[in-house]
Structure formats: C-alpha cells, structure tokens
Amino acid sequence: MSVPPSQRVRKFSRNAHWCHNHWHQWAPSFCDQRNEELLMSRDAGIPKLGVGIGYREELGELIDDSSLVQWIEVITEQYLGRPEKIQDLIKITKGRPIVPHGIEMSIGTFGNDDQWLAYVEDLAELVEYVNAPWFSDHLCFTRTSSVELAALIPLPRSREAADHVIGRARKVQEIVGRPFLLENIAFHFDWGSDYSEAEFLQRITEEADCHILLDLTNLEYNARNHGFSAEEYLDVIPLERVVQVHLAGGVEGNGVWYDTHSQKVSDRVWQLFRELTRKRNLPAAMLERDMRLDEVDEIVGDLAMAQEILSEA
Amino acid sequence: MNMDARIQEFVADLLLSRNLRESFEKDPQRVLLQRGLEGSSATHKLSAAGLERAARSTIRKRMERLEKNLPLFFRALKAKVNISSHPIILDIPFGAIDINHIVTEVAKRSPSLGDACGYCLTTLMQYDLIRASLSEAAPGTLESSGERTRGLTDLANSPEGREIMISTNARVLSARVDLNSLIAQIQEGSWKCSPRDVLAIVIRSQGGHMEIIQTGPQASACVGALRSWTPIKEFYKLHPQTGPAVVQALSTKQALVSRDPGRVSSC
Numbered sequence: 001m002s003v004p005p006s007q008r009v010r011k012f013s014r015n016a017h018w019c020h021n022h023w024h025q026w027a028p029s030f031c032d033q034r035n036e037e038l039l040m041s042r043d044a045g046i047p048k049l050g051v052g053i054g055y056r057e058e059l060g061e062l063i064d065d066s067s068l069v070q071w072i073e074v075i076t077e078q079y080l081g082r083p084e085k086i087q088d089l090i091k092i093t094k095g096r097p098i099v100p101h102g103i104e105m106s107i108g109t110f111g112n113d114d115q116w117l118a119y120v121e122d123l124a125e126l127v128e129y130v131n132a133p134w135f136s137d138h139l140c141f142t143r144t145s146s147v148e149l150a151a152l153i154p155l156p157r158s159r160e161a162a163d164h165v166i167g168r169a170r171k172v173q174e175i176v177g178r179p180f181l182l183e184n185i186a187f188h189f190d191w192g193s194d195y196s197e198a199e200f201l202q203r204i205t206e207e208a209d210c211h212i213l214l215d216l217t218n219l220e221y222n223a224r225n226h227g228f229s230a231e232e233y234l235d236v237i238p239l240e241r242v243v244q245v246h247l248a249g250g251v252e253g254n255g256v257w258y259d260t261h262s263q264k265v266s267d268r269v270w271q272l273f274r275e276l277t278r279k280r281n282l283p284a285a286m287l288e289r290d291m292r293l294d295e296v297d298e299i300v301g302d303l304a305m306a307q308e309i310l311s312e313a
Numbered sequence: 314m315n316m317d318a319r320i321q322e323f324v325a326d327l328l329l330s331r332n333l334r335e336s337f338e339k340d341p342q343r344v345l346l347q348r349g350l351e352g353s354s355a356t357h358k359l360s361a362a363g364l365e366r367a368a369r370s371t372i373r374k375r376m377e378r379l380e381k382n383l384p385l386f387f388r389a390l391k392a393k394v395n396i397s398s399h400p401i402i403l404d405i406p407f408g409a410i411d412i413n414h415i416v417t418e419v420a421k422r423s424p425s426l427g428d429a430c431g432y433c434l435t436t437l438m439q440y441d442l443i444r445a446s447l448s449e450a451a452p453g454t455l456e457s458s459g460e461r462t463r464g465l466t467d468l469a470n471s472p473e474g475r476e477i478m479i480s481t482n483a484r485v486l487s488a489r490v491d492l493n494s495l496i497a498q499i500q501e502g503s504w505k506c507s508p509r510d511v512l513a514i515v516i517r518s519q520g521g522h523m524e525i526i527q528t529g530p531q532a533s534a535c536v537g538a539l540r541s542w543t544p545i546k547e548f549y550k551l552h553p554q555t556g557p558a559v560v561q562a563l564s565t566k567q568a569l570v571s572r573d574p575g576r577v578s579s580c
Binding site for chain 2: 075077078103108109110111141143144145146147148149150151152153154155156158160161164186187188189190191192256258259260
C-alpha cells in the first residue's frame with residue numbers, strides 16, 4: 001500500500017496483459033460468436049469468475065461456501081486506505097477473487113478534479129492490493145464540486161456530459177491499469193436528453209474503451225418506470241463489453257419499482273439474464289442482497305439459479 | 314460554469330432542501346427562472362418527486378455514508394427506528410457543509426426517532442461531526458497562535474492554563490445531555506431518552522484526543538444561554554455573567570471529566 005503513485009502507474013503500464021485495448025480491436029467481427037468471444041475474453045485478461053455475492057458481514061458462513069460463491073464484490077469505499085481491514089477481507093475470501101465496486105467515484109461530477117484524482121489514486125492502490133481482475137463504479141454523479149449527495153444521481157445525457165465521462169473513464173483506466181466497468185443505475189427522474197440511456201452507455205464505453213457492469217434489475221425497473229423495452233436496450237448496448245451483471249430483487253410502491261436488494265430475484269430478471277447469456281458468454285454474475293439477510297434459503301436459491309444459467313450458457 | 318455543472322448544483326440544492334423541493338414541485342418554471350435555468354432542455358423533465366425517489370432508492374449508499382461519517386448517531390438511529398424506510402434518510406443531507414442545517418433537520422425529526430426532545434440525537438451528531446473535523450485537521454490548527462494545547466492534566470494543575478485551554482479549543486456541545494453516559498449507552502445498545510441539565514464541552518487536546526468536560530446542575534445558570542458550536546471564548550464574551558459559572562464548576566472539581574472517550578483516528 002505504500003507504493004508511490006508515480007511508481008505504481010509505471011508498474012501497471014508494464015503489465016501489458018492487463019491492457020484491454022486489443023479487445024476493442026477484435027470486437028466488431030466476433031461479437032456474435034460465442035467461442036470467439038471466449039477467446040477475446042481470455043485475450044483481454046478478463047477471467048471467468050462465475051457467480052459472486054456482495055460481501056456483507058451478516059451473510060456469515062454462506063460466504064464460506066465456494067461452490068455457491070466463487071468471488072466476492074466489496075464496496076470500495078469501505079476499504080480505501082484501510083490495509084488492516086483489507087487483510088481481514090483477504091482471510092475471509094480464502095483466495096477467491098475480490099472485486100471493488102465503488103459508490104463514490106462520481107465520474108460525472110464537473111469540477112473538483114484534484115479531489116477526484118486523489119480518489120482514483122487511492123482506488124488504484126486498493127485494486128493492486130487485492131489483485132482485483134477488474135473494478136467498477138456507477139455512471140452517475142454523487143457529488144457536485146462542493147456538496148456530497150449520498151445518492152446516485154443520473155447525468156443529463158448530453159454530448160457534453162458524455163465527453164466529460166469519456167475523458168474521466170480513460171483517465172481512470174490509465175491510472176488504475178485494470179479493466180474498468182461502468183454500471184447502469186436505477187434512475188427515478190429523467191432529463192431532456194441527446195441520447196437514450198442505452199445510447200449514452202454505448203457511446204461512453206466505446207469511446208472510453210471501458211466495460212459494462214449491467215445491472216439487470218436496474219434495467220428492468222427503469223424499463224417499467226419509464227416505459228421502454230429492456231430487450232431493445234440490450235440490442236443497443238455493446239454486449240461484448242458486458243463483463244459482469246448485477247442481479248437483485250426489489251419492491252414496488254405507489255406504482256414505482258425500487259431496486260432495494262431485499263427480495264429474491266424476479267422471474268423477469270432471470271429471463272433477461274438467460275437472454276443475455278445466450279448472446280454473450282458472461283465472465284461473471286453477482287447477487288446483490290442488502291436486506292432480509294437471514295433468508296438464507298432465498299439467497300442460496302438465487303445463487304444456485306445464477307450458477308445454473310451461467311453453466312447452461 | 315457550464316450548463317451541466319449548473320444543473321448538478323441545482324439538483325444538489327433540491328436534494329438538500331425540502332423547502333426548495335416543495336417550491337419546485339408547485340411551480341417549477343418559477344424556480345428554474347430564478348436559477349437562470351429556464352428553457353434548459355436538461356431540466357424540463359426534472360421533478361422533485363423523482364429526486365426524492367432517487368435518494369430513497371440508494372438507501373444502502375446513504376446508510377454506508379451515514380455509518381462512516383456519523384457512527385454514534387447512526388447507532389442511535391439503528392437502535393430506535395427502521396432507518397432504511399424512514400424519511401430521515403432524505404432529510405439528513407449528511408454530506409452537506411451546512412452543519413446548522415443538518416442539526417436543525419435532526420432536531421425537527423427527533424420525536425419520531427425515539428428522542429422526544431432531540432437533545433440526544435443532535436448532541437451525538439455534533440459530537441460525530443467534531444470528531445470528523447478534528448481527524449481532518451492538521452495537529453495544532455485549532456490552537457490560537459503561540460499557545461500550546463493543554464490537556465486536562467494542565468487543567469487540573471494550572472489555574473491560568475485552564476482559561477487558556479478553554480478559550481482556545483473548547484466547543485459547547487450540549488446543555489442537556491450527559492455525554493459520557495450517552496456514548497456509553499449507545500455503545501452498549503441501551504440508549505434511553507433521559508435528558509437532564511448537564512453542560513458538556515468538548516475539547517481538543519494534543520495527539521488528536523477528544524476530551525469531554527461536563528458540569529452538573531450547578532452550572533445550570535449557563536444552560537439557557539448556550540448555543541451549539543459556540544466557542545467558549547465567544548461564549549465568555551457573550552455571556553460575561555453566566556460564563557464564569559462554567560469555569561467555576563470546573564475549577565472546583567464539580568465537573569465530570571472524561572479523558573479520551575473517543576480517540577480521533579490519525580489515519
């Protein structure tokens with residue numbers, strides 16, 4: 001954890017196998033062919049992780065079962081600059097891959113560049129320390145230049161915002177040196193926009209040459225709440241860039257769907273997951289569960305179902 | 314500032330202010346006009362209700378921030394209410410810089426959070442905020458020029474040092490809460506709302522420690538005059554009649570003193 005940032009960046013730059021630029025060169029001619037995709041995935045240095053879960057202390061022994069849980073996703077901010085806590089985590093995961101998933105990168109914030117760069121430098125140390133195969137955060141903003149919002153707020157899907165995020169996503173990859181995944185958020189208000197959500201994600205990930213963490217529950221609830229087709233969304237985004245999916249179950253209130261990570265995964269989300277795995281050989285799927293963590297049978301059932309669908313593919 | 318940045322600032326203001334959200338809900342065009350955002354293609358679909366839903370839909374993120382930034386306050390809430398579904402999630406903009414606003418919001422919501430008078434929750438929040446600010450401050454930055462920070466040992470042994478320390482480093486935290494007892498209750502998970510007249514002063518000492526000085530009812534003359542976050546030096550000036558009672562209570566060992574109840578992390 002004590003490697004100076006300048007040395008660390010140089011070190012990552014030498015690790016050519018983590019550089020995934022050549023994935024993009026191959027993508028157009030192979031994106032619909034599963035075997036070739038697998039090759040691409042290997043070439044890009046993106047391993048097949050299988051099914052994982054978001055680490056929560058309350059999950060207890062369930063985490064220990066490596067047949068159910070092949071890798072662990074952790075909230076980045078809980079471990080930044082905390083090597084002792086990371087050591088504890090490494091013990092718990094017992095050699096299984098750890099993937100940092102951030103909630104405070106705020107890639108869409110305009111301004112405050114120094115603070116943002118400091119965060120990315122800290123993130124790079126964490127990613128290196130746990131030897132993460134990739135890392136992720138959300139396509140949104142969580143702060144302005146002066147105020148923390150503590151919520152994932154959708155960006156105006158303007159050309160200007162896209163240009164801004166593309167620049168920052170490139171910078172993140174340059175500093176961290178490992179594959180970076182941007183996640184689609186659940187959004188509850190919309191902007192007058194130059195792009196649809198799918199087009200926005202497509203343009204950013206292709207021009208920044210980064211990857212996608214596709215939250216299928218967010219996608220389904222956004223489709224319900226805002227009246228669009230989840231299938232058409234999948235037709236637009238560059239599926240060859242989808243490295244991981246999030247699966248979860250939420251609730252409905254007053255006609256609005258919320259991804260609360262509190263329920264079992266719905267049949268509809270499983271259906272989308274199956275459709276996606278038919279089109280794309282997915283490296284990883286992850287179950288998000290934050291409430292009702294004592295419903296072990298429900299959680300185990302969801303993990304097993306995810307495993308089954310990934311295996312079928 | 315470009316248009317998107319201005320919109321982000323506007324969204325932040327909407328999230329931080331229930332009053333602004335209500336105004337925006339009633340008459341969005343007027344509010345946008347006031348902000349110079351009228352006609353912006355990026356705002357015509359924005360709604361206050363949508364923003365509230367956005368905040369509630371990221372409860373886990375807000376919880377983690379709350380637990381990280383205001384740990385004792387978080388524990389108190391967790392012990393009393395189902396915070397994941399409580400409106401407090403939206404009404405405490407705990408990343409905001411306006412501390413008075415945060416404390417006011419907490420005080421308003423306290424009766425529904427198991428704290429009838431609000432003293433316990435607002436005190437815990439202020440205590441957490443002070444701890445956070447001390448952990449971020451460079452050593453010595455809260456000291457006045459040229460004066461070394463004196464700890465409670467100095468306080469006990471040096472009459473002249475007592476005033477120097479209090480005047481340079483203390484903050485009035487609460488007038489009604491036995492802070493040591495409250496912190497113990499929170500850590501044990503046994504918190505009960507039981508306010509009484511206790512004057513608590515939080516002091517920074519060397520090494521990033523926090524120290525709490527509390528006086529009992531003997532200093533109650535000061536209680537009515539105290540305002541949260543009032544530096545003692547300022548308080549002393551504002552209340553020359555009642556202020557000395559604080560020092561009197563301390564100097565006669567009537568005060569309860571707790572050393573290092575919450576060590577400020579240096580990492």
